[in-house]
Amino acid sequence: MTLAVTIVIAAILALALILRIAISHSLQAPDGSRAGQIQPVDVEAFRNLINPAEDDFLRSRLSSHQFRVVRRARLRAAASYVRVAGRNSAVLIRIGEAALAGGDPRTAEAARQLVGDAILLRRNAALALVRIYVALAWPHSGSATEHLVETYERLNGSAMRLGRMQNPGVAVRL
Amino acid sequence: MLQAHSFLWHYLWLAPHILQLVLAFLLCRRGLHRLFPVFLAYAVVEAIEEFTLYGMDVSPSVSGETFWRTFCVGLVVEGLIKFALIGELALHLLRPWPAVARMGNRLITSSGVVLVLLATLAAAYAPIDNPDNAIISRAHVLQQTLYIVLSGLVLFLFVFAAYFKLSWNNLDFGIALGLGILSCEHLAAWAITASGALPDQRHLLDFVNLATYHICVLIWFYYLLIPQQAVTKSAVALPEHNLEMWNRELERLLQL
Numbered sequence: 001m002t003l004a005v006t007i008v009i010a011a012i013l014a015l016a017l018i019l020r021i022a023i024s025h026s027l028q029a030p031d032g033s034r035a036g037q038i039q040p041v042d043v044e045a046f047r048n049l050i051n052p053a054e055d056d057f058l059r060s061r062l063s064s065h066q067f068r069v070v071r072r073a074r075l076r077a078a079a080s081y082v083r084v085a086g087r088n089s090a091v092l093i094r095i096g097e098a099a100l101a102g103g104d105p106r107t108a109e110a111a112r113q114l115v116g117d118a119i120l121l122r123r124n125a126a127l128a129l130v131r132i133y134v135a136l137a138w139p140h141s142g143s144a145t146e147h148l149v150e151t152y153e154r155l156n157g158s159a160m161r162l163g164r165m166q167n168p169g170v171a172v173r174l
Numbered sequence: 175m176l177q178a179h180s181f182l183w184h185y186l187w188l189a190p191h192i193l194q195l196v197l198a199f200l201l202c203r204r205g206l207h208r209l210f211p212v213f214l215a216y217a218v219v220e221a222i223e224e225f226t227l228y229g230m231d232v233s234p235s236v237s238g239e240t241f242w243r244t245f246c247v248g249l250v251v252e253g254l255i256k257f258a259l260i261g262e263l264a265l266h267l268l269r270p271w272p273a274v275a276r277m278g279n280r281l282i283t284s285s286g287v288v289l290v291l292l293a294t295l296a297a298a299y300a301p302i303d304n305p306d307n308a309i310i311s312r313a314h315v316l317q318q319t320l321y322i323v324l325s326g327l328v329l330f331l332f333v334f335a336a337y338f339k340l341s342w343n344n345l346d347f348g349i350a351l352g353l354g355i356l357s358c359e360h361l362a363a364w365a366i367t368a369s370g371a372l373p374d375q376r377h378l379l380d381f382v383n384l385a386t387y388h389i390c391v392l393i394w395f396y397y398l399l400i401p402q403q404a405v406t407k408s409a410v411a412l413p414e415h416n417l418e419m420w421n422r423e424l425e426r427l428l429q430l
Contacts, residue, residue: 001369001371003296003299003300003365003369004365004366004368004369004371007296007318007322007361007362007365008362008365008366010361011321011325011358011359011361011362011365012358012362014325014326014329014354014358014361015354015355015358015359017329017332017333018328018329018332018351018354018355018358019355021332021333021335021336022332022347022351022354024336025336025342025347090339093338093339094339097339097341115271116271116272116273117273119271119273119274119338119339119340120273120274122337122338122339123273123274123277123338126337
């Protein structure tokens with residue numbers, strides 16, 4: 001009987017989650033309101049936080065206990081950057097998908113590239129967060145976010161390309 | 175009204191499957207059978223299976239043992255087609271995005287393996303509630319096992335798509351939603367039945383199962399008949415201030 005009760009509760013929870021996702025899918029906010037949800041990420045500061053050379057330097061200068069404390073603080077800061085990058089990628093996926101419906105094939109291609117890069121960033125952000133949490137438990141472990149910055153840079157490029165096509169009047173300085 | 179062989183019982187057993195055949199016809203007429211071959215096969219096979227079972231149930235010459243054996247065979251076939259249907263939905267969802275397709279395929283395979291193990295464990299601990307007719311109990315446990323895996327896989331698809339903000343095609347979404355509601359409700363109902371609880375109220379669970387199936391077929395109809403959701407045609411501009419900010423960040427990166 002305990003088994004049946006457990007399965008019934010699991011089934012109800014699964015159904016509730018499916019319906020919640022389905023309802024939010026049907027009630028998506030208009031895409032125009034999404035653009036403002038993008039939050040800035042200071043890539044340079046982020047790069048500094050995850051730089052293995054910085055970690056090596058700190059490791060050589062600090063005691064083991066001090067290093068663990070500092071590394072954990074740096075990892076927590078990196079995690080907040082990764083979460084913001086992940087949220088930005090979700091917004092960009094929606095913006096890119098909206099642009100995919102446009103008639104211009106070049107814009108649609110740029111939008112497809114943006115969505116592909118944003119999905120890749122969201123995947124890498126999820127994996128990076130897992131690695132960061134593991135590193136929080138073992139601060140002496142290796143780098144936690146190897147490919148994230150490169151993916152974020154590529155996403156910046158895709159977003160700018162799409163932005164240039166949609167707003168040719170906006171000066172883009174590269 | 176809520177008794178076996180009442181008018182409502184006959185209606186709920188037959189009507190959804192007649193509707194499923196109409197659905198299959200409409201799929202073919204609209205040329206969607208090329209895009210959804212497994213769903214088409216599911217609609218047809220499920221209807222044939224249920225008409226056969228209905229005929230056997232109302233025919234006095236068919237023994238209970240024969241009915242339940244046919245039921246189990248039908249369940250295995252139906253289960254295989256439903257797994258293939260989930261594969262079809264996953265393919266449609268992941269194919270446009272190679273960035274997550276490989277990871278998605280790996281995760282769905284791993285989830286399937288874990289769910290099969292959990293379902294096997296649950297089956298091993300399920301009681302044989304009817305020792306005189308063990309085949310009936312086994313059929314109930316088989317249903318429970320099937321729906322543990324199915325509901326888990328459908329839930330995985332929904333969570334994966336929601337996390338990566340992957341957009342569903344209208345009909346894919348409708349099929350997945352119907353399959354999700356169906357699997358979760360059937361899982362709860364068959365878990366109660368397989369546990370041997372409520373022996374005098376099982377016909378009520380049958381009604382809940384039949385009514386849920388009817389609702390799911392109507393959901394599939396709705397998503398087949400409504401036109402593809404119009405995605406906004408006006409391209410959404412990326413906010414200028416963000417582009418400026420991103421450019422600044424990129425400039426700084428280039429200077430490193």
